[in-house]
Amino acid sequence: MDTLQYLLAGFATVFQIQNLAFAFSGCVLGMLVGVLPGVGPAAGTAILIPLTLVLDPTSAVIMLAAIYYGAMYGGTITSILLNLPGEASSAVTCLDGYEMARQGRAGPALAIAAIGSFIGGTIATAGLVVLAIPLSSIALKFGPPEFFSLMMVGLCLVMGLASQSLVLALISAVLGLLLAQVGIDPVMGVPRYTFDRMELLDGLGIVAVVMGLFGIGEILHSLGEKGSASAQAAPRSLLLSKADIRDSAAPIARGSAIGFFLGLIPGVGAIVPTYLSYALEKSVSKTPERFGKGAIQGVAGPETANNAYANAAFIPLFTLGIPGAATTAILMGALMMNGLIPGPSLFVEQPRFIWAVIASFFVGNLILLVLSLPFIPLWVAVLKVPRAILVAIVLAMCVIGAYSINNSVFDIGLMLFFGVIGYLFKKTDVPLAPLVLTFVLAPLMERSLRQSLEMSQGEFGILFSRPISASLLVISIVVLIVSTMRAVRAVRGSDGEV
């Protein structure tokens, strides 16, 4: 039986009433869990695994996969409505999504996030069907030098995130790099900047940091806003305009490509494709000064990249048995609990099962779109809640989210500390995006560089002698030059200082 026949048989399995119901309920539960700050897709999937133990293997995995991308979208909702990222990779959506909500455009922001997620997820799943095995062999060629060079591309995009001042953007980026040094040195195992605190040995938790910077910081900032008691402007329209659709088309296409290709590489993490997409969209935009002020491209691209990544991350899992991220590792555990061993033999030994699961990705993405769009008016209604009540509820959600990371009040304290930092940065126009991007990239870069140098006995030439690594370094130089030139133009255009 060839691929198409297996896929059609898979669809026949998925369209059975009980499997459709499991996909639907998985999306609902995933979305509800994803809305809770700090309880991201990984924790949400782990929490809901017990629900699936009583199901047959096909139904269980269909439901778990639906939970996974439902949770990814759930994190978007609070990012847009409350500037509170449900999980770290949603933080970039806060930059423009929340600004759109403040301008009464929460509906279009949520809608484009849902549509972009659907398109990105569908493209990634189609890629899984057609290109899984050949692309996996390329992904296997990624070693430490290639990882380092790939992260350099991301780092060079930081300049594109500047708005008011290049100096402030650079300060933000350097602070992110410095904060990432906290913890155990990745190669020699030496504690750095831990101040003899056990809690800092693992480094600063990204979830507590972004919840503080974006969520608590925004709450503190909003306390100074005069005007209506409700948190946002009255919604102008819940629908996307023709201009919105036109402006989002190219970012969605680029976001799909970024998320798909990065999803093939194990260990990249969901935050990297979303930030790369945002930085790229700002770099190529004819109006980069609109980013950070409610540019729909700043939502469309990253949200598409996020979901494309989430679906593409299944490719190394299914074809090689290598989980690309924490959530796919949890799903791998769930697969094994149901008697399925991910890896090259899965497609040969269990073709009906695996193609049913892949077919469920198409259907699950569609269910998520159909589910999320009608709920947008309900989510937008949250914005009418009086500010004091909303602040109290958001604070409580943040406390639960931060505490549930490690069952430690230290993370709540960390979140509070970064909340104050986020407020101070907002008052001094220091952009947050460079800080978060470099904070995420730095550990991967440092580890990759030092592993590369161990491989080459201290010779930096290894970065240039390997073709993929060399190509990526050339790309990063080009990206640095182009994004710096654009950033200088954008800053001068907004009357800022270089």
Next chain:
Amino acid sequence: MTPRHFILGIVLLAVAVMAGQEAVQLTYWTALGPGPGFFPFWLAVVLGVLSLLLCVRSLPALRLGKGEGALPDRDVMVKMAIVIGALGGVVVLLEPLGFRLTMLAMYLLVLYGLGRRDLLLSPLIALLGSFGAFHVFTQWLAVPLPTGIFGW
């Protein structure tokens, strides 16, 4: 640039100096390349240079007294103190007192402190947000939350 940027520059300069001091105590270079102190050291140096640049750039604004005042209005500062104090109180009391009592207190402090002083809705929201949330997270989602010395 405004006077706030000058203050920010000074603070960041202090952070850079502290970071550099810690970095020099680590191994700078090994036989196989950068040691644990290499990146922290150079990051501290770059941060220090950028901070000095920020201070220099904002010096004219400081001299002219340009921009908003360094501090927000008194009313805003009180509200910020309530929110920060509420979260600080959670950090201190969450494990000894337990989730339910601590969050009940946090809700009441924030709601009343930010102006919701009604006698019915605010206590109801506080109860649902503390006791109700505890039940949802511990019973439905199996997320452990502290119960404190009173078992609450």
